[in-house]
Amino acid sequence: MPKLPVDNGLINLNFFRKKAKKLLQQMKAGQASKQRLLFEQVNPHADLTLASAQWLVANELGFSSWPKLKAHVDTVSFAANNPNFIADNENQTVHWRCGHDIEHKLRVAGFTGTFVPFTDPFCLGPVPSLPFEQYRSLRTHTLSQYFSIPLKDIYQQFDQEYHALSQLAESEKVVFWCEADPYDQLFLIRVLASLNSNHPPLELIDIASIPGVKRFVGFGQLSPDILPWLWAQRRTIGQTEIEIAKQLWAAFTNENPTDFAKLARQRYATLPLLGPALFRMLQEYPNNQTGLSLTESLTLHYLRDNPGATLEDTFKALVDHLEPLPFLGDLMFYCLLKPCLIGASPLLTSNNQQLSFEKQPLSLSKIGENVLNGSAYALDYIEVTRWVGGVSFSGKKSHWTIDNEQELVWRLV
Structure with a gap:
């Protein structure tokens, strides 16, 4: 029996070939009525064949056809077995992430660049616009109370991460790994807002979904073999994105939310995941009828x-x-x-x-x-x-x- 697929983005094509064959048998026997109804709605005059069942299986995984499913599997496999790290100068790259969840998986996948976690959870607790020392005091005391971690430990981690932020401009190349949610997108604009025009080459890997994953929540659920495939999809970000980040960060940290509420409804062509994430943070404001976020x-x-x-x-x-x-x-x-x-x-x-x-x-x-x-x-x-x-x-x-x-x-x- 083939190994059952898990929701980590790594698709076992052999498993789904056998699933398609079994599905075809079930439909011909009058079973799997839901799948057969779907097929007949889309292809009312087509015969039930193995290709029909393969289309249904691919569709369930989020692909428009079986060949596109197979092409994706082949692409992921090639990227995992032939990472273009040397040509991409990955060993000189600093990988920035708002947590530690992919550090080990990056190493397993063959990445050798520096990894920097930046974990201040801007979606939790007060994040006001204050001089840095006042902000440092407020945030460390707040996080210490929230997570029951000794204040000295919070100070140590906070200072390490913000020192790394102050040194970011001296890197040779920086890649940000970001998901679609507010935690990640706030991390992204906070880091970008700290930069000026004198910055190193910046690249972004940002994703809201993964083919074959029914509900993508975060990089941590993915197989290491998916990461080289994601690496190949990174794109350049520059001064335009930095200026957007500065504007949004200023609005988010302002005690008057009128600008933030307006900006959270906009869409940003070069940062397409940002608008929905900020709008989700707006929904954490209390509802005027219930007082609930x-x-x-x-x-x-x-x-x-x-x-x-x-x-x-x-x-x-x-x-x-x-x-x-x-x-x-x-x-x-x-x-x-x-x-x-x-x-x-x-x-x-x-x-x-x-x-x-x-x-x-x-x-x-x-x-x-x-x-x-x-x-x-x-x-x-x-x-x-x-x-x-x-x-x-x-x-x-x-x-x-x-x-x-x-x-x-x-x-x-």
Whole structure:
């Protein structure tokens, strides 16, 4: 039996050949009615052949034909076995990434350039426009509290990464590896916004999907063999993109969100993943009826429909299908949701507080139910000030919200 395919972008063509043969037998026997109906809708007068079944299998994987599926597999295989690293001067490249998830896989795939992680999670907590020392103090104390990491360790990592950022312009060549989500796209504009016209050659690998992967979430799920194929697709970015990044970063970190809300609705031809990612961050503003961010709203709806589920369960559901643009790691998600479980009148209640926070069975409190139906406002009960970029939200102060069309609304207290 062929090895079963896994959702890592590496397609086992032999497995899918056998799957097509079996599918053909099933359709001729009157089974696999869903697939046969799809085929007859697209090809109403065609006979059922092996090519028909192969088309259906390819279509399920996201390809318009079996030959295109096969061509993709051949291209990935060639790239993995014949990486053009020497001709591309990869050994002099500095690979920038907003995490450590692909460092080992790059080495396995044969990459030898320098790897630099830059992990300040700009999609979490306050990111205001401040002089650097003030920003350093605020961010390190915030992240230390969020993740229960000793402050000295946070300072050490923060200083290492921002020192690397200050030295980026001295690199021979830089390649950014970015996904489509807000975590990655905010990392990209933050780094680009730090540069001026005197910068090294810059290249970008940015992807929102991978052929054959039903739900692409991040580079970490991919086989190392996919990375040389991605390497061949990198493209140059330059001063135009730097100027866009500077404008967007200034808007994101401003305490007045009017520019950010406008820019988050635009599309950027040379940075096509940026607009949707920023718009997703705009949806983290509190809704003017419920006071919930989109992440909080998705969570409360899930727990209402699945009472007794845990935050671990909820996070998995978000990543698997609920979240339109997954951007939070599990610890980040727990940090965002913890304020809903604490305070005098929490939105969520635990059935077993002896368990670790993320493993506690949860249900909506009466207040949580009222929030979901719009008869209560979440920030009147959440006692922790929330932030998106440079904008803060607290039920104790007048603050910005968004309506159901994601238009800004000023809420008076």
